[in-house]
Amino acid sequence: MSSDFLRAYGDREGDGMVQLSFTLAILPGDRAREAAKRFAEAHGLKNPLVVTMEQASLEHTYFVVYGRSVHGVDVSQIHVEELGAQSLTRDEIEQAGKKLGRKIVVVGACTGSDAHTVGIDAILNYKGFRGEKGLESYKAFDAHNLGAQVENVELAQRARALGADAILVSQIITQRDCHKENARALHDLLVQQGWRDRVLLLLGGPRIDNKLARSLGFDAGFGPGTVPLEVAAYILEEVIKREAVRQPVMR
């Protein structure tokens, strides 16, 4: 066990203490307590303590259990694809944008039947997020926010028409993984239309991370708390990188 092997920390190094809560379709009692205990044990909790057992419906009981987990993670085995972008200041971005000699066109939308605009607005709109202005406010960018409830087909068409360097997709609703389906479908559509490689694809939302986005065919993913600057920096760097590789960009 290397020192990179982490166990849960309750109040002592390596004590493995975790808290688990759940509902079972059983009524409170000795049997139920035992059932909850075994359920916790099945997860690898040793000597689990059923500290709450309360009837939550005519058929269900809610439990809270504490126990010492036998599990751990070897963090030395974790290789996450960190986002490439360096942290640039707003000024640096504007400088680099000037050098580029043209505005970077970004087109964003919250797609499918998802009507949550706040996230994409936070990134794109002038108003911004946490006191930081959105991409609209940058001279380096030409930002188009199509709003919410935008179908993939429409988004693809508008983006193409605008000559987008980057498409920004927001997905907030995640019930039964509809965000994954929706995102992957856009990627597939662009592949089918033959221009996937010519555009940066960004995905964002409270349940998105870089790893997930990449697994759905996107170039990068942005999670909760993202600020416009990070996104601006990422797009700028990528566009410059790509510009260098393959000139001229079709438009």
Add this chain to the structure above:
Amino acid sequence: MSSDFLRAYGDREGDGMVQLSFTLAILPGDRAREAAKRFAEAHGLKNPLVVTMEQASLEHTYFVVYGRSVHGVDVSQIHVEELGAQSLTRDEIEQAGKKLGRKIVVVGACTGSDAHTVGIDAILNYKGFRGEKGLESYKAFDAHNLGAQVENVELAQRARALGADAILVSQIITQRDCHKENARALHDLLVQQGWRDRVLLLLGGPRIDNKLARSLGFDAGFGPGTVPLEVAAYILEEVIKREAVRQPVMR
């Protein structure tokens, strides 16, 4: 899978949804999120969602994870030793006590260095618990409450001197299982002194249940929320049962 096979219930039958929270000695970030995810997966959570990742110290991060547990419990396989006692009313107890022709002597204490008297007081003292009076208030019982911080040796000696039918032990402090050690030690002491079989041994406390008490050599265990009546009914029935088997009781 029989219908007795229970999975966790989130908002749909069998969805397996559980909530797990814990702390790891790692700082927040993509690696930490992945570590938390793998940690959750190790417990059998499918597609775990790391919904919280907050730095809780200079070295630790606190996580909340939701995921669908693959585990379940077969409740048909659970055979818990339910407490024997039927639910009697106070009147029925007093009636049966009268028939018995003598008072049942009970001696209670909170043992070891444990100073928590409230639990044992709730069961024994006149004042009682949740509006229900304690064993002191029954004509059928002669109740002696030795209070807290009572050593096993002293308890055994007093109980013997008083001719106890039942010894009631309360254990509240459970850090590093000191309650188990303490309780088992009393049992062993009585065995050693040769009169374990002649007395009922009851254990109670917020982390006690019947199963645990029996595994420690006690006759019955009582958990949180116990009311005096349950205890009275249990002792009465057991004493009557034993009286019938082996007459006369040594005193």
Add this chain to the structure above:
Amino acid sequence: MAKVPVDVEKVARCRALAADIARDVQSTIDAHTTIGVERTVARAYGVEGADAEGTPLANALVDKIHGAGKTGLGVGYFLGRALHAGASSVQEAAEQIAFGGDSVEVGANDDATSYRQALAKHTDAALVRIDRARTEREGLRSSLTVGAEPLKYVIVATGNIYDDATQAKAAAYAGSDIVAVIRATAQSLLDYVPEGPTTEGFGGTFATQENFKIIRSALDEISKKLGRYVQQTNYSSGLCMSEIAWMAAVERLDMLLNDAMYGILFRDINMERTFIDQYFSRRIIARSGIVINTGEDNYLTTADAVERAHTVLASQFINEAFADRAGLVPEQMGLGHAYEIDPWIEDSFLFEVAQAQLIRQIFDRHPIKWMPPTKFKTGDIFHSHVHDAMFNLAGVLTNQSIELLGMFSEAIHTPLLMDRYLSLKSARYIFGAARHLGDEFEWKPDGRVANRAKAIVDEALELLTDVQRDSIWTSIAAGVFADVKRTRTGGKGHAGVVRRDALYMNPILDVLEGRAKEAAR
């Protein structure tokens, strides 16, 4: 109750301005109908069922008429004509028109008066159906106890109506007074109401007539078991606003989310369409005794709750004015607002209380509906639970009527059974522990709370003055509410708006508006 100072004269001016704003819109409403309104009329007359693809007969019928450009006559015109021509029932009439090749042209010797007569007994029946449901609801309610205010309102949203029923009963068991079945994500943009029970929905469950029945019957069952009447609510909103209002009326729902402007702002539904639909939906609601819940809470999810607090109040005056025009009494107007200030702002609790108390006092006969924190919720469920606790405290302190309980998992998923149970437990505790807190003091007349309340009234008055001057159409286009801009003819569903013909026939509306005599019963 701990009161804040309210300038009654300013409030009166706000009301007068709002009445003006609504009056301006009413002329448009009175001159138009929509395909949604007409489908509602068809359903009220008894048109039911759907074809194999799931297209409701009401849609097929109205689409046929609309395709022929004759919606301006009203579906009643054509149904009456078919009945007059011998159709044995409204259903048969509808089928003939939709599929049977009946003409939807207006003939030279059409006789509107006879058509209206042919409809008369059906008009009566339609109203009787609503009234019966109302009587039945009121009977059941009065035979059982009802919860104390703030009423504890919780949502269920599994996507599957049968799971919803399980959870609705669980919620009732755990102490809720009102259960809402949240709608599936996409439903408000559908221009039809799905048929039958449904078991697949994202973020919620479809609102269908059958689903309403299933939940009502589950709640009736548990209400009787508990001896406490549990209310049901759903959404009369989106492109089928009035159809759903009618379904709710006949299926004995108790409340409806229903707002004069929500669809415009949050679903990008056309403005005219929304105003016309809301009017007819509210006419039905007024008749049925249902309580509406308006959606001003939503404004604070897109706009800042400190800076734009007055837009909520201004909009409430407008919603009140529209509701009043549709015949609702104040006791039916559950005006909405929300606890959405950034919790980390110093004295945020005081600001929340100020607004809650202000609204409570201004709309004193109204069953105010209060929404919990949502926007600043994070995945930290423990902290989220505390945030909701402060909301609950503010609710009982300011005596809100309907308190939609927050869920600690708000930022994560629609509530699990356990989440809802804990939410109810927490509300029960706080409503009890601080039951009479509001009776114990008055707010200092020049304190932070009072000054905040005064400022909100001042700003609302200013805003209403502007809106009255510019008209609501222009004001919404300028983004005064929710920081969202919409145009009069933009948005979804505008094609379903039609100018009424001189012969426009809607006998049900005539009764609801009090212009036609009611049948004796």
Add this chain to the structure above:
Amino acid sequence: MAKVPVDVEKVARCRALAADIARDVQSTIDAHTTIGVERTVARAYGVEGADAEGTPLANALVDKIHGAGKTGLGVGYFLGRALHAGASSVQEAAEQIAFGGDSVEVGANDDATSYRQALAKHTDAALVRIDRARTEREGLRSSLTVGAEPLKYVIVATGNIYDDATQAKAAAYAGSDIVAVIRATAQSLLDYVPEGPTTEGFGGTFATQENFKIIRSALDEISKKLGRYVQQTNYSSGLCMSEIAWMAAVERLDMLLNDAMYGILFRDINMERTFIDQYFSRRIIARSGIVINTGEDNYLTTADAVERAHTVLASQFINEAFADRAGLVPEQMGLGHAYEIDPWIEDSFLFEVAQAQLIRQIFDRHPIKWMPPTKFKTGDIFHSHVHDAMFNLAGVLTNQSIELLGMFSEAIHTPLLMDRYLSLKSARYIFGAARHLGDEFEWKPDGRVANRAKAIVDEALELLTDVQRDSIWTSIAAGVFADVKRTRTGGKGHAGVVRRDALYMNPILDVLEGRAKEAAR
């Protein structure tokens, strides 16, 4: 601040009665010493270390004297004699007496005056050590910022001092102002203070001088890192009350749990022993500038918090009177009370607020210490977190000085790192969100809150009248506090109480009591 009406005349009578009660006890205190007091004196003179079995030299020394029945002369007498006889240091003197066969009999030609002289420079050194620690503490404190009230006080209790240090730093990082290391379950009944760092304890960690040092140094480190001074506290309580007070004084602790009667009631420690020990401990505390926290909160864990609320107030007056007699200024008297009313009682929050506000007003210069709900906590950690939230709200509303933060796992275990983090986060939120709530109103003079406050004063006055009449000895025997009965000569540690001899020598006490001149420095 939202005030409740307080009858100042009644409060003055309560104070006078309490002063009387304490005066009665003082005659016993002044006539006695205890083995605990003498060990403290020995330590103050520099006696340190322990033998291989862990018996501290201070114990071996005093046990020897006590065994010979000479405790009444004071350990100072014998140390002074040994020094006078040529011992090179106090430590050597102590070793000689304890193990070296020095006589502990009083000789015919003993010369107390010389012994006292021999001690003089050591007496000075003992006081300098306390004063230096105080100066150092005050210096560090004033070089850093300190948190706003209510101060956020949290406990750590892993059993292992090194884990405690980790958690103390974590707590500081997460925003705590004060960190307490809870003591091991059995320690208060030990008649010695263990030596060195300890890593095994049930329910807490042993209070040892080395452990104090470890935590103080961890907190100094993090305080400097954060730029915010974090206070340390522990327990001066149990059979080693005054020894621990001395250790805390020299190791720069900031606060101490220290109560005139807690040991009697909750640890069944002998009454006389406790009163004598508390006096000497407080004399040291007064000198060191430490703030005490009294333990009236505990009463409400065994007695009902609604019915016995006045016993808390009455006891606070008594604790105040005892503290005053020991030279503490009000700014050092952190009188304790607690939020322990059954949360499911209607208006329980109002009752809690009434008491908290009342105590805040009556003891207006005192750093009131408020304890969270514990007794009605269950394993439902989610609900427990909400319960604590209401406590936090009441704390900021009534402006408590020191708020011991509740932990959601209270009914389960001593806090995990995560539990403490969340507790601090919640307090930070509520203290901010309701920061000025108390400035916004006054309680109605005849409301539930005000009437409750009045009733508590009335009942406390009545109780104090009885106690003054009967004496504290008799009253405690009758169970007036905490529903617990104890007798004057019963309980643990009575054998360690000794009547002072006419020659009793305790030069340190003489200085602390202001009877002896202080050395110039």
